Each structure stands twice: as C-alpha cells, then as structure tokens.
Amino acid sequence: MLQKIYLIIFCFILFPFKGFALEPTEKLLMEKNSLYQYIAVTEDTSKHERYLRNNKKGLIQGGISLNAPEKLLFEYTQMSFISLAFLEREPEDVLFAGLGIGVMPRYLNRYYPQINMDVVEIDPDIMLVAKDYFYFKENEKLKVHSGDARQFIKRSKKKYDIIFLDAYQADYIPFHLTTLEFLREVKSKLKENGVVVSNILSPNRNKFFDSMIMTYKKVFPYLYIFKGKKAGNFIFVVTKRIDLKDKDGIEAAAKRLQSLRKFDIELTETATRFEYSMAYEWFGADILTDDFAPVNLYKYQDSEAK
Secondary structure (H helix, E strand, O other): HHHHHHHHHHHHHOOOOOOOOOOOOEEEEEEEOOOOOEEEEEEEEOOOOEEEEEOOOOOOOEEEHHHHHHOOOOHHHHHHHHHHHHHHOOOOEEEEEEEOOOHHHHHHHHHHHEEEEEEEOOOOHHHEEEEEEEEOOOOOOOOEEEEEHHHHHHHHHEEEEEEEEOOEOEEEOHHHOOHHHHHHHHHHEEEEEEEEEEEEOOOOOOOOHHHHHHHHHOOOEEEEEEEOOOOOOEEHHHHHHOOOOOOHHHHHHHHHHHHHHHHOOOHHHHOEEEEEEHHHOOOOOOOOOOOOOEEEHHHHHHHHOO
C-alpha cells in the first residue's frame, strides 16, 4: 500500500495536473506550484498573446501582446494610471505592492524614466516568470524587493507620491493587505498630496466588496471609484487631501496628461467612468480589521458548497 502511495506522489511530480482546459489555439509554456500559489504561463498562437494564470480554474492574472509587449493589454492595468490625474506635480517616488508580470512598473518606467520605483513581491517564482516570459527587467530606477508588502511598508522610511496596491494570490487579495490597520500604514507612507490606487475585483467575484469600500472610507477622506466595462474590475483611488475632486476636474486633469505625455492608453476615457462611492456604500458592511478580515475564506466556502 505504501509503495502505491509513493508511486502516485512520484507521478504527480513528473506529470503535474493541469487544472484548466486550454483553448484550441493555446499552448502551455510552464506550470508549477510555488510556495504561495499555482502558476501557469500559456500562449495563444492565434492572438499572439501570452498569459499568466494563477489558479486551477485558469483565471488570467496578466498578459502581454507578443507583437507589442510594451503596451498594456488588459483594462484594469490601463485604468490604474488614472491615479496620475490626482497628482498636483510630477511624481518622483512610486511603490508597487505586487509585481505580477511587471507590466505596470515597466509601463510607468517607459513614460516617466526619472521616477524612483520600488516593487515588492513575496513570491520568488513570480519574479522569475516576469523576467523569463514577460520581458520584465530591473534598472537603476526600477528595483524589486523580495518580501511581504505589508512588512516592507511598515519598515520603510521613505514616502511615496503613488502607492499601487495590486497584490493577489490566485483570485483574492491576502487578508492582511485589506485591513484598516494596513491602510493606515499605507496612508502614513504617502507624501502630502500622495495617491493610493487599488485594483479590486467586482462584487460578483468579491463577497467583501462593500466591506472594502467602507474600510477605505474609514481611513481616507474620500474614495474615488472607476468601473471597468470589460472585465468588471474596479479601480479605487484615495488621497490624504480633504478637498473633494469632482468629475469635471478629474476629466480635465486626465485630458491634460493625455496631451502632455502622449500615452497610448485613453486616460480621458477612463476618467468618464468615475462613480461616486455613495452608489456602493452599505453602512451595515463590516470594517475589515486585523481581527476580522475573512476576505480569503470565501474560496474555501465556495469549494465546500460544490
């Protein structure tokens, strides 16, 4: 019996199980289980696109066009740069919590080569995948730090103009990166007019969407929400400023930036998707704290229900 168990384990090591069905035009380039998550890289030969998939359902975390790897392929990455329209001056220091495939820091480095960028990534295998399959490279202005984003932020003595929060494991944000206490630490690392921008899954894939809204609003004076029209992701933007920006002001700032920087993404169009957070507020929602942050538990509840 013991020999059979060893044989089964050995077979799984040699022939890992593919947890999702590939499209007819898609091929698997690599897959593995890292210390933190399942990782697969696939390539669609008809679309000439390459993807990072990070759970056994095959959900895509990021991707590039092989014909134009310097461009942003997915909507939520393009929308995140609406945060630039909230700044009062040119950014000098930027932090990314979560590397993914590295397209966002690489894109920002292309348009703002003078910016000092820190990227924090907990999973060493993700860093290797970004470099080996998605053309990510560090340089003197763009540095990747290995470790947990919360610990990095807590220990950092530096302050930032923009902090991007985009750290995902599979299809959820690690709970300790959603809480009231964490957001207060993030706020303390902002410069006077600094901006925080977060990629948040839509309510139909995120049972704690309402709680996330109310938690952000507990820490920051105002929450600005931009809703995607393709994947349905939401971009949250918050600042330390106590004066409220209106939709016209955001659109005007986005238009100026678009003209000045010649972005190949439509910041002006993203600005039109601004929605007031009041449309999503539910004051009965629980505030997420270090003592209560079950945002990564629902996946186990869902799997048990099936």
